[in-house]
Amino acid sequence: MPRTRGKALSRSLVALATAAALGLLTAPAQAASGVHYVALGDSYSAGGGSSTTYLNDCNQSVNSYPYLYARSTAPDSFSFQACGGADTTDVLNGQLGALATDTTLISMTIGGNDVGLGTVMTSCLFGTDSACLAATATAEDTARAELPGRLHTLYAAIRARAPQARVVVLGYPRFYDLAVSGCPGISTTKRTALDEGADVLDGVIREEVAAHEGFVYQDVTAGFAGHQLCDADPWLHALNWPIGQSFHPNAAGQAGAYLPALRSGA
Numbered sequence: 001m002p003r004t005r006g007k008a009l010s011r012s013l014v015a016l017a018t019a020a021a022l023g024l025l026t027a028p029a030q031a032a033s034g035v036h037y038v039a040l041g042d043s044y045s046a047g048g049g050s051s052t053t054y055l056n057d058c059n060q061s062v063n064s065y066p067y068l069y070a071r072s073t074a075p076d077s078f079s080f081q082a083c084g085g086a087d088t089t090d091v092l093n094g095q096l097g098a099l100a101t102d103t104t105l106i107s108m109t110i111g112g113n114d115v116g117l118g119t120v121m122t123s124c125l126f127g128t129d130s131a132c133l134a135a136t137a138t139a140e141d142t143a144r145a146e147l148p149g150r151l152h153t154l155y156a157a158i159r160a161r162a163p164q165a166r167v168v169v170l171g172y173p174r175f176y177d178l179a180v181s182g183c184p185g186i187s188t189t190k191r192t193a194l195d196e197g198a199d200v201l202d203g204v205i206r207e208e209v210a211a212h213e214g215f216v217y218q219d220v221t222a223g224f225a226g227h228q229l230c231d232a233d234p235w236l237h238a239l240n241w242p243i244g245q246s247f248h249p250n251a252a253g254q255a256g257a258y259l260p261a262l263r264s265g266a
Helices: 016-021 065-073 088-094 117-126 129-145 147-161 188-210 251-265
Strands: 032-039 075-080 105-108 166-170 215-218
Touching: 032 065, 065 075, 065 105, 065 251, 088 147, 117 129, 117 188, 129 147, 129 188, 147 166, 147 188, 166 251, 188 215, 215 251
Parallel strands: 032 075, 032 105, 105 166, 166 215
Antiparallel strands: none
């Protein structure tokens, strides 16, 4: 996942009232009174891959699940911090300033960049089967050995800044439907390795979430069932340009899988 964080550009999206004034959001008939929502995370939360144009150089999209959720519930405040390319350190150092004691809801996807998902993606799209297997094995080792500590540090910092918030941590999809016998451009070996790697990543995140009170893990694999790569109506990008959109949810995946998962967890 390429980094697209801006240096001078603020990564906070304005509260809903300002967004409405810009014509970006329309409030529903009944607002979610007392809800102060902050969306953290990486490109899966920013909405990379779900638009042809973006709100800023973090690839924040009006088709992202946080934006859709805010538009449909009209919380008292909404701060959009998620940014393409972010890892746990980026969230820890650059996104938590939006949290406060009155924050009531937080959502995020995080961890993929910590384990080198971009490297895995490149190796499996352009390399041999053995290169793909090696890359996924390295990512799985990193997920098991290093990611729990990074997530623990991040989760503790979130809880310290937002002691009353419900924190919804969403997982990553299984990319390929292995029930489909053939998939142009990628071998069954690679498809299986990528799905197994996603399962390991999700498992590590789920386990760490369970250790933190007020945090809830939301699996999205079922939401993408029947809409994986090689299915007739995929909700994920395969090899795509720009390359960073590959393996990311499209607008249908954000609305059809991630948004319902957030609603269920919130």
